[in-house]
Amino acid sequence: MATDRPTGTTESSQRPPSGGGGSGGRPRPGGRGRGRGRGFRRRGDYFNQTGEPIDYKNAMLLRRFIADTGRIESRRKTGITAKNQRKLAIAIKRARYLGLLPYVVRRRLRG
Numbered sequence: 001m002a003t004d005r006p007t008g009t010t011e012s013s014q015r016p017p018s019g020g021g022g023s024g025g026r027p028r029p030g031g032r033g034r035g036r037g038r039g040f041r042r043r044g045d046y047f048n049q050t051g052e053p054i055d056y057k058n059a060m061l062l063r064r065f066i067a068d069t070g071r072i073e074s075r076r077k078t079g080i081t082a083k084n085q086r087k088l089a090i091a092i093k094r095a096r097y098l099g100l101l102p103y104v105v106r107r108r109l110r111g
Helices: 046-050 059-063 082-097
Strands: none
Touching: 046 082, 059 082
16 A cells, blocks of 8 residues: 555645635635725824813713614724723713613614
């Protein structure tokens, strides 16, 4: 039983290394590339620009950072710094606890 493969190797170890992630290093159809200049412009931190403090009592300001479904928006979407995002999350949770903001948003079904 003579084979061309050395002993102790399998067929999967003979494959050339790919980019990982299962895609083989090829761009996905319809996916976004990682290149620069794709129309994305980073917004500055709202709280650093305006100087407005993050306060749980200012419900109208906190509503800007809550999605239509009631979830807290991510940093990537709002453009604020990580430090201010942590403060904002605490302020939103306090406002929810006191009843100033809703935990969930109920939508009426048509019918």
